[in-house]
Amino acid sequence: MAAQDDPAATSIGAPVRARIDASLAPVDAALARRYPGDPGTRQPVHTVYVPADAFGARTVRDWGRQALDALDAHAPDAGALAAALGLAEGAAGEVYERVRAKLVREPVEDLRVDFEDGYGPRPDDEEDAAAVAAARVVADAVAAGGAPPYVGIRAKCLEAAVRDRGIRTLDLFLTALLRAGGGALPDGLALTLPKVTYPEQVGAMAELLGEFERAHGLAAGRLGFEIQIETTQAILGADGRATVARMIDAAGGRATGLHYGTFDYSAACGVAAAHQSPDHPVADHAKAVMQVAAAGTGVRLSDGSVNVLPVGGTERVHAAWRLHYGLVRRSLARAFYQGWDMHPGQLPTRYAAVYAFCREGLDAACARLAAYAGREAGAGGGAGGVLDEPATARALSGYLRRGLDCGAVDAAEVTERTGLGRADLDALAGRPPRT
Numbered sequence: 001m002a003a004q005d006d007p008a009a010t011s012i013g014a015p016v017r018a019r020i021d022a023s024l025a026p027v028d029a030a031l032a033r034r035y036p037g038d039p040g041t042r043q044p045v046h047t048v049y050v051p052a053d054a055f056g057a058r059t060v061r062d063w064g065r066q067a068l069d070a071l072d073a074h075a076p077d078a079g080a081l082a083a084a085l086g087l088a089e090g091a092a093g094e095v096y097e098r099v100r101a102k103l104v105r106e107p108v109e110d111l112r113v114d115f116e117d118g119y120g121p122r123p124d125d126e127e128d129a130a131a132v133a134a135a136r137v138v139a140d141a142v143a144a145g146g147a148p149p150y151v152g153i154r155a156k157c158l159e160a161a162v163r164d165r166g167i168r169t170l171d172l173f174l175t176a177l178l179r180a181g182g183g184a185l186p187d188g189l190a191l192t193l194p195k196v197t198y199p200e201q202v203g204a205m206a207e208l209l210g211e212f213e214r215a216h217g218l219a220a221g222r223l224g225f226e227i228q229i230e231t232t233q234a235i236l237g238a239d240g241r242a243t244v245a246r247m248i249d250a251a252g253g254r255a256t257g258l259h260y261g262t263f264d265y266s267a268a269c270g271v272a273a274a275h276q277s278p279d280h281p282v283a284d285h286a287k288a289v290m291q292v293a294a295a296g297t298g299v300r301l302s303d304g305s306v307n308v309l310p311v312g313g314t315e316r317v318h319a320a321w322r323l324h325y326g327l328v329r330r331s332l333a334r335a336f337y338q339g340w341d342m343h344p345g346q347l348p349t350r351y352a353a354v355y356a357f358c359r360e361g362l363d364a365a366c367a368r369l370a371a372y373a374g375r376e377a378g379a380g381g382g383a384g385g386v387l388d389e390p391a392t393a394r395a396l397s398g399y400l401r402r403g404l405d406c407g408a409v410d411a412a413e414v415t416e417r418t419g420l421g422r423a424d425l426d427a428l429a430g431r432p433p434r435t
Contacts (some may be wrong), residue, residue, distance in 0.1 A: 030097060034249070035296035037430065038398075042405045043148050043300050045354045046112035046341045047190075050131040051118040057137050064107030066344035069101065070310065074317045075348070079145075084318040085325045085352060091359055099351045102407050107347055109348070109406070110150035110338075113138075115169050116157070118193050125166065131172040132358065139180030144410040152190035154228075158201045168206060174212055174223075185218070191225040192259065195323070197233040199243065199250035206252045224254045226302075230261030232268045235286050245293040255299045258290045262304030278327050278339075279305050305340035310349075321349045328353035337402060351406075358408035361399065366417035369396045369428070373420060397429040 027258075051057055081099075082092035113134045115127065122130075131220035134153060141147035143393055153173050156166030170191070178185055193205050209223040229235065237243040250254050266276035267284055279285070287303065294301055306327055312321035324346050331339055332353065341350055372393045388396070403409040404422070415421055 009272050033253075036298050037296060038300075039298050040426065042149065043337055043402070044148075045337065045402075045406050046108075046339055047110040047112055047150075047302060048108050048148075048341050049114045049118055049154070049305075051110050052113050052127075052134055053117050053119065054138065055113045055134055057140065060108045060111065060141075060146070063344040063347065064103050067103045067107055067347035068100070069346045070317065071103070071348045074310075074314045074321075081348075081352065084321055086322070086362070087356060089353070091356060094359060095352055095355045097406060099348055102351050103347060106148070106407070107262055107344075107396055110190065111148045112151075112190065112192055113153045115153060115155050115166075124165070124168075127169055132176045135173045135176035136180050138186070141179045142181070142186045147186065147188070150188040150190045151186070152188075154192035154194055157195035158194065158204055159195065159197075170208070171212070178216060183216075189223070190256070191223065192228060193225050194228040194261070195230050195264065196227050196247060197231045197243075198237075199246040202227060202247045202250040202255070203252070205249070206254045209254060221253060224256040225251070226257035226259050226395065227251070227255055228259045228261050229286060230264035230268075232265070232357055235289050237433045242289055242293055244290055248293060248295060248297055248299055255297075257300045257302055257338075258294055259302040260287055260290065260304040260336075262340075263307065265304075266409050274306075275277065278306065279330055287334070291335065300338065301336050302338040302340070303336040305342050306346070307342065309343045310345035311343075315422070320345075323360065325349040325353045329357060332357045354406055355408040356397070358403035358406070362403070362413065363417065365396050365399050366414060369393060369400070369420065370418040372396070373418065373424070373428070394429050397425045401425055401429065404405070 007216050048063065075084055078096035079088060079089075081096050082089055087095060115131065119130075131153075138147060138151055141151070143168040152220060153170070155170040155173070156162040158166060174185075177189075187405045193202070193210075196202060204224055209225065210220065212218070213220055213222055227234075227244075229244060234243050234247065237246075243256065248258075259285065260278070262283065263276050266280060266282060267273075269282040271280055271282060278391075283304070287301070306324050307322050310317040310324070328339060328350060331337075339350070341347060343359075368388055372388045384396075400409070400414055400418075401422075402415065404411060404425075411422060414425070418424075
């Protein structure tokens with residue numbers, strides 16, 4: 001058959017394709033390095049900050065007990081919680097029971113022992129002792145199986161005035177933790193670098209952690225850290241560039257999260273105290289920049305805190321709960337699946353918001369994912385007239401995985417509705433199976 005009659009005939013030869021491959025090889029390498037995708041591990045729904053002088057062996061249990069006490073006092077049944085928060089009656093019972101069970105089983109998913117704003121300046125010997133004591137409490141909790149899935153510290157920042165103190169606290173904590181753990185660090189160790197303004201500070205933190213790893217024979221890259229976005233310079237530099245993207249790069253693969261700091265950032269923008277909130281326009285702008293900068297990098301996002309605490313009489317508690325619940329739901333809808341909680345009384349509304357968010361969309365997400373999986377297997381069709389693409393299937397799988405991780409839904413519920421197990425969800429999400 002003549003070449004001109006070959007339906008598979010091509011015009012671009014192998015030498016040209018090889019030349020294109022060679023010219024794009026640096027781009028391929030950069031894409032693989034900078035945008036590895038989500039790590040596939042569990043992301044906590046919140047981070048609890050506890051001042052170092054208030055942290056002890058009973059902290060997590062005390063937070064759970066105080067949260068349950070608040071629920072008993074101000075929403076003793078599902079109807080009361082539904083009325084306080086505006087929950088749909090049909091979902092209220094399931095959400096309420098799951099919240100109570102969560103507060104008993106695992107009230108805190110991520111805990112940060114705070115040596116920064118919540119702790120303040122102290123005599124060196126006092127902070128030294130607190131850093132070592134915190135490490136020993138964490139190590140004991142991990143050994144006993146009573147630690148939160150994620151736990152660590154926030155030391156002082158790397159600005160000149162507190163740099164040496166911050167480095168010393170970090171070193172003391174990690175050294176004591178390693179010794180108490182018999183030469184091993186806990187899997188859920190989390191470190192937070194606050195008040196970052198320049199990428200060079202992130203690079204310095206990465207260098208410090210690398211030095212610690214070398215000093216103790218740990219695997220390179222074992223230690224990662226979160227970057228707190230609390231300054232305007234972290235979003236937009238003096239050169240007009242998006243600083244946060246440069247910070248992720250400066251971390252050299254060690255950045256695990258970007259945490260928005262509601263009040264420091266708002267104050268830096270000149271927002272009056274009465275209007276400093278996670279839903280202020282300056283907050284939305286900062287978080288949108290964070291979101292785009294982190295997309296595809298494997299660096300996760302966390303919203304900030306709410307400073308209106310649920311304390312006092314029931315009317316006042318309900319007002320604070322409604323505010324917190326609404327702001328958490330708003331964050332979830334904007335793909336910020338983690339936030340800060342500063343008081344035990346915020347735990348009921350944190351979990352109520354997350355559980356309601358996960359359960360309200362459960363049937364629709366399962367139907368769409370089942371239809372997508374069936375179409376991939378050759379069954380054809382879509383769910384409710386929606387023809388989902390692989391990217392949406394990844395999002396649907398991620399939605400269900402988050403619900404499973406935090407206890408909002410059960411594996412049996414998902415399998416019954418989709419025919420898919422956890423390994424199937426992992427595969428659809430393009431993530432490695434959990435081990």
